[in-house]
Every structure is written in structure tokens, then in C-alpha cells.
Amino acid sequence: xxxxxxxxxxxxxxxxxxxxxxxxxxxxxxxxxxxxxxxxxxxxxxxxxxxxxxxxxxxxxxxxxxxxxxxxxxxxxxxxxxxxxxxxxxxxxxxxxxxxxxxxxxxxxxxxxxxxxxxxxxxxxxxxxxxxxxxxxxxxxxxxxxxxxxxxxxxxxxxxxxxxxxxxxxxxxxxxxxxxxxxxxxxxxxxxxxxxxxxxxxxxxxxxxxxxxxxxxxxxxxxxxxxxxxxxxxxxxxxxxxxxxxxxxxxxxxxxxxxxxxxxxxxxxxxxxxxxxxxxxxxxxxxxxxxxxxxxxxxxxxxxxxxxxxxxxxxxxxxxxxxxxxxxxxxxxx
Numbered sequence: 060x061x062x063x064x065x066x067x068x069x070x071x072x073x074x075x076x077x078x079x080x081x082x083x084x085x086x087x088x089x090x091x092x093x094x095x096x097x098x099x100x101x102x103x104x105x106x107x108x109x110x111x112x113x114x115x116x117x118x119x120x121x122x123x124x125x126x127x128x129x130x131x132x133x134x135x136x137x138x139x140x141x142x143x144x145x146x147x148x149x150x151x152x153x154x155x156x157x158x159x160x161x162x163x164x165x166x167x168x169x170x171x172x173x174x175x176x177x178x179x180x181x182x183x184x185x186x187x188x189x190x191x192x193x194x195x196x197x198x199x200x201x202x203x204x205x206x207x208x209x210x211x212x213x214x215x216x217x218x219x220x221x222x223x224x225x226x227x228x229x230x231x232x233x234x235x236x237x238x239x240x241x242x243x244x245x246x247x248x249x250x251x252x253x254x255x256x257x258x259x260x261x262x263x264x265x266x267x268x269x270x271x272x273x274x275x276x277x278x279x280x281x282x283x284x285x286x287x288x289x290x291x292x293x294x295x296x297x298x299x300x301x302x303x304x305x306x307x308x309x310x311x312x313x314x315x316x317x318x319x320x321x322x323x324x325x326x327x328x329x330x331x332x333x334x335x336x337x338x339x340x341x342x343x344x345x346x347x348x349x350x351x352x353x354x355x356x357x358x359x360x361x362x363x364x365x366x367x368x369x370x371x372x373x374x375x376x377x378x379x380x381x382x383x384x385x386x387x388x389x390x391x392x393x
Contacts, residue, residue, distance in 0.1 A: 068159070072248075075101075075154045079146045086137035091130050094137065095122035102153070121380070132385035136342060141310030147272030148312055152250035156223040164221030179217050180226045183210060183239065187231040189256055191279075191291045203230075207238045214246050227253040233276075236264060243271040254316045254345070255279065258295065260302035265309040277316035277345050278302060280336070282326045300339070307340030314343035314386075319370060320360035321349075328373045333384045343387040346374055 078101050086094045099118045103110075121129045137145070156177065164175040185203035205213075214225060227239065232253045243251050250273055257278035268274050281287045284296035306313045315336050317327045326332055327346075336344065348367065349360045362370070374390040377383040 071159075072150065072154060076146060076150050079149055080142075083137060083142045083145060086134075090125065091134040091137070092123055092125050095130065095133055098122075127381070128383065128385040129380070132342075132387075135385070139307070139310060139340065140312055141269055144269055144272045144310060144312065147247075148250065148275065151248060151273040152224065155248045156250050160218075160221045160223035162221070167220050175220050176222065178224045178226055179213065179222055180228060181205065181210065181213060182229050183227055183232050183235040185230040186234045187229060187256075188234065188258060189231065189292060189295070191256075204235070207241060210238065210242055211245065214242065214249060218246070218249070223249045225249060225251050227251070229254075231256055231259065233259040233264075236267075239274070240267050240271060243274045247271070247273060249273060251275075252277065256291070256295070257299045257302040260305065262305055265305050265311060268306075268311050269309050275312045275314075276306075277314045277343070279318070280315045280327075281318055281320075282323045282332065283335075286323050286326060303336075303339040303341070311340075312342055314341045314345065316345045316347070318347050318349050319362070321362050321366060322360060324362060324366055324370055328370070328377065330384070333377065333386060337384060337386050341386060343389065345389045345391055346370065347391045 082094055082098050082101070085097070096119060099115060099122050102118075103115045121127055124130060161177060164177060168175045182203075183205050217223075217225070232239065233255050236259065239251065239253065243249075252274070253276050255276050255278055257276070257280075260276070260278075268276075278299055279291070280296075280299055281290060287296045287299075288294065303313070319327050333344075348362055348370070351358050351361065371390065371393050374388045374393075377386070377388045
């Protein structure tokens with residue numbers, strides 16, 4: 060990027076942040092429909108070449124319905140999340156990753172005649188402080204690590220191609236939480252996300268997440284206490300609930316990562332369970348189906364075809380325009 064491009068980029072980013080600040084302030088005093096429509100208009104100005112007119116028409120339809128579940132979702136997001144963190148996270152994820160990065164990656168795809176992903180997933184470590192039944196991380200051992208320099212180099216090279224979103228898994232990525240925070244600081248124009256068991260999240264780390272603003276987590280959860288702790292260990296459910304309470308207290312953006320099996324698939328998609336994680340402050344939920352890995356992995360937990368079809372339809376029902384629940388459910392395998 061030459062000097063003129065850097066100046067133009069800085070000015071455009073500054074304008075996006077200013078618009079976001081204005082919308083977040085409005086959300087404290089104005090009705091949510093006004094704020095939502097303003098936000099859609101802002102996104103349309105920068106994403107007009109990426110999304111179809113029909114998409115923006117649908118978004119305005121949602122914004123104009125104050126009683127819709129997504130209006131309530133937006134209202135809670137704007138009023139419960141820390142304003143600085145919300146602005147920082149949306150600038151990194153929506154502006155840098157979704158708009159500027161996407162355009163840059165598309166241009167480089169044509170230039171180099173290859174596919175360029177919009178997300179990079181990496182494992183900072185194979186180490187984990189837990190040993191959950193059926194988890195593939197347990198098969199790796201605990202000695203494999205990416206150095207901070209390795210991760211920094213990956214992100215630096217990725218940004219040159221237009222990749223501004225980076226996900227961490229493991230092992231337990233928060234074993235390396237100091238290096239992850241350091242990475243977030245150095246690359247404050249990127250959005251970072253980790254899949255974590257949640258047991259290493261304490262008040263100090265919540266303060267660090269709030270300070271950098273461009274890092275979110277998805278905490279592993281597989282049902283209520285008895286079912287969850289059956290695979291993950293006694294007392295883990297209570298530790299996860301405590302971590303979620305802390306993150307909600309600090310106004311952080313987080314969600315859940317759910318491995319569904321033949322034993323828990325109806326529980327983790329039940330109204331009761333979803334109401335609980337929404338009340339705890341979860342904004343999204345990833346759903347992954349169980350995969351037996353290793354010589355002693357249980358095959359009894361595999362879903363049969365009917366159960367997998369049930370999940371396919373139920374996840375779409377949860378996140379539908381009407382009905383379901385005000386939480387965004389990701390169906391990873393489908």
C-alpha cells in the first residue's frame with residue numbers, strides 16, 4: 060500500500076468509526092428502529108457492491124419491525140455491550156474484514172488466479188488444561204506450539220492478501236492468552252475469535268479483552284450441568300457459567316460452541332437451553348456435530364441420519380426471521 064492509499068484508508072476508517080459512534084450513542088436515547096435503519100444505510104453505502112439490493116431490502120424490513128426478535132437482539136447488543144468494544148469490534152470485523160479486506164482479497168484472487176479465504180483458522184498450541192472424552196485435541200499431545208513470531212507472520216502476510224479475520228482453536232488457545240492479547244494489540248485492524256473451554260477466563264482476562272476490543276470467544280457448552288460435565292469433567296459447567304457472567308458484566312461479545320451428539324442434540328436446541336445462554340449474554344452459537352477421533356472414541360455418540368436432518372432444520376428455525384430465538388446460530392457442517 061503506497062502513502063496515498065494509506066491516507067485514504069485511514070480517512071475512510073475514521074469516518075466509519077465516527078458513524079458507528081454516532082449510532083451507538085443514539086441507541087441510548089432513540090428507538091431501536093431509527094438506529095437500525097441508520098446502520099443499514101451506513102452498511103449499504105460501503106457494501107453496495109458486495110450485497111444484493113434484495114439483501115438490503117430484507118435488512119430494512121427487519122429494522123422497521125420493532126417487535127421482531129432481531130430488533131430485540133440489536134437492542135440488547137447495543138445497550139448491553141461496552142460501546143468502545145462494540146465500535147472497535149465492528150470496525151475490525153465489518154469494515155476491515157467484511158468490506159475493505161473482502162475487496163482486497165477479491166482483487167488478489169484475480170491477480171494470482173487462486174482462491175483467497177476470508178478467515179484463517181490456526182492452533183496456537185496443542186496443549187489443553189482439560190481432557191474431554193472424544194476430543195481430537197487430546198490426541199495431539201501438549202508440545203506443539205506456534206510462537207508469537209509465527210502467528211504474527213501469518214497475520215502480517217494474511218493482511219497483505221486481504222484477510223482480516225483470524226480464529227483460534229487448539230488444544231486450548233487461552234493457554235496462550237498473553238500472546239493472543241499481544242497479537243490483538245499489534246494488529247488492531249483485525250478481528251480475532253477463539254473457541255475455548257472457558258475455564259481460563261477470569262476477571263483480569265475480561266479486562267484485557269475489553270481493553271483491546273477486537274477479540275471475542277465461543278465457549279464450549281454441551282447442555283446443562285449433568286450432561287455437560289459427563290464429557291467435560293465435574294464442575295466445568297459452573298466454571299463456564301461464571302465465565303459468562305463475568306463477560307456479560309464487562310459488556311463483552313461472546314457466544315457458545317456446541318458439540319451436539321445423539322444424547323444431547325435436543326437439549327442444546329431446546330427453548331430452555333437457548334433462553335439460558337441468551338440471558339447469560341451469548342450473542343451467537345456455533346453448532347458442530349460430534350466426530351469420534353482416536354482409538355477409544357465412542358461411536359455411540361454419533362447422530363443417525365434422522366437426527367442430523369432434525370438438527371439441519373432446527374438450527375434454521377432458531378435463526379429464522381420469525382420464531383426461533385434472538386441468537387445467531389451457525390451450522391458449521393451444513
